[in-house]
Amino acid sequence: MIECLLLLVAVLRAAVCDRSALVAENLLLRHQLAVLTRPTRQRPRLRARDKLLWVLARLARRDWRRHLVGVTPGTVIRWHRRAWRLFWRRRSRARMGRPRVSPEVRDLIARMARDNPGWGAERIRGELLELGIAVSTTSVQRYRRRGPARPPDQTWRTFLRNHRPSIWAVDLLTVQTLTFKTLYVLVFLSHARRELVHLNVTANPTAAWVWRQLIAATPWARTPRYLVRDRDAVYGRDFVRRACGLGIETLLTPVRAPRANAVAERLVGTLRRECLDT
Numbered sequence: 001m002i003e004c005l006l007l008l009v010a011v012l013r014a015a016v017c018d019r020s021a022l023v024a025e026n027l028l029l030r031h032q033l034a035v036l037t038r039p040t041r042q043r044p045r046l047r048a049r050d051k052l053l054w055v056l057a058r059l060a061r062r063d064w065r066r067h068l069v070g071v072t073p074g075t076v077i078r079w080h081r082r083a084w085r086l087f088w089r090r091r092s093r094a095r096m097g098r099p100r101v102s103p104e105v106r107d108l109i110a111r112m113a114r115d116n117p118g119w120g121a122e123r124i125r126g127e128l129l130e131l132g133i134a135v136s137t138t139s140v141q142r143y144r145r146r147g148p149a150r151p152p153d154q155t156w157r158t159f160l161r162n163h164r165p166s167i168w169a170v171d172l173l174t175v176q177t178l179t180f181k182t183l184y185v186l187v188f189l190s191h192a193r194r195e196l197v198h199l200n201v202t203a204n205p206t207a208a209w210v211w212r213q214l215i216a217a218t219p220w221a222r223t224p225r226y227l228v229r230d231r232d233a234v235y236g237r238d239f240v241r242r243a244c245g246l247g248i249e250t251l252l253t254p255v256r257a258p259r260a261n262a263v264a265e266r267l268v269g270t271l272r273r274e275c276l277d278t
Contacts, residue, residue, distance in 0.1 A: 105133055106143045113144035156260060160191065166225035167191040169264035170214075172205065172232060175276055184234075185271070186210060188217045189264050190224070196267070207236025218246065226251055228261050 105128075112124050119127075121140040128135055160167065168190055175183040184205040188198040198217030202209055218224075227243060228251045229235065240250045253260035 101135060101139050101143065105135065108133075109135075109140055109143045110145075163226060165192045167228060168197065168224040168226070169228045169261055171230070171261060171264035171268055172234060173268045173271065175201075186213050187264065187267060187271075188213070189267055191263055194263065194267075205234050207234065207239065210235055211239065211242065214243070214246075218248075223248055225249060228253065228264070230261060231255060 109124060109128070112127065113119065116123075121137050121144060124144060125135060125137055125140050128140075154162075168188055170186065170188050173185050173187070175185060177183060181203065183201050183203055185199065185201050186205070187196065189195070190197050198213060200213050200216070223246055225248070227248050230253050240252075243250050258265045
């Protein structure tokens with residue numbers, strides 16, 4: 001009985017309401033019905049044009065919430081705000097400020113400064129104005145000391161990949177014992193197959209002890225071409241020179257850059273987690 005009364009009230013309201021409101025209501029309800037009856041095995045998803053329709057309906061109709069069934073009004077408001085963000089993001093893509101100096105003008109400024117060491121920024125700017133090139137003094141000061149472009153060097157990752165069979169890594173880690181003593185573990189690792197080449201433990205690491213471990217790790221001329229290590233002072237000042245005498249080039253990693261020796265650091269982490277429980 002209640003459903004019949006509600007249906008009767010809806011029919012009477014449709015008979016007395018504005019024709020445009022009735023058309024808008026039918027359009028929005030038919031659109032939601034079309035979305036829900038799309039052939040799909042999953043939950044019907046709203047496309048970009050569906051969201052655009054409801055954003056426009058929110059702008060055109062004050063009673064748009066009354067016709068909304070598939071989603072909540074807050075969702076439509078969120079779509080509208082997202083559209084505004086996309087709009088202003090697209091508008092903000094335009095580059096602001098003065099136009100950038102072309103590469104040809106940069107090279108000309110650097111060449112003029114290199115060929116005429118006594119010229120200042122104002123003199124170079126004046127010469128460029130005579131050639132019909134208008135640049136500021138700040139731009140001249142920025143580009144006058146730049147030399148010719150160097151060819152791009154290979155990255156550290158590319159170097160490790162290209163020379164992997166001939167690279168070893170060495171690292172020193174500390175271990176705290178049950179009696180509150182500190183032991184030092186020195187590991188040598190091959191990059192080729194992640195093979196643990198040599199390992200030794202001591203309570204008092206010295207440069208002489210580290211050198212003996214390198215000799216023990218390279219018997220019968222089994223030496224790598226490159227040895228990656230950090231800048232720890234325990235290796236000693238003459239480690240690089242003595243290793244060069246064995247045909248090993250020592251590669252020092254940057255300060256506070258453990259990723260440069262990531263292979264050894266990963267082994268250290270494995271030893272701490274699996275063997276030392278620290």
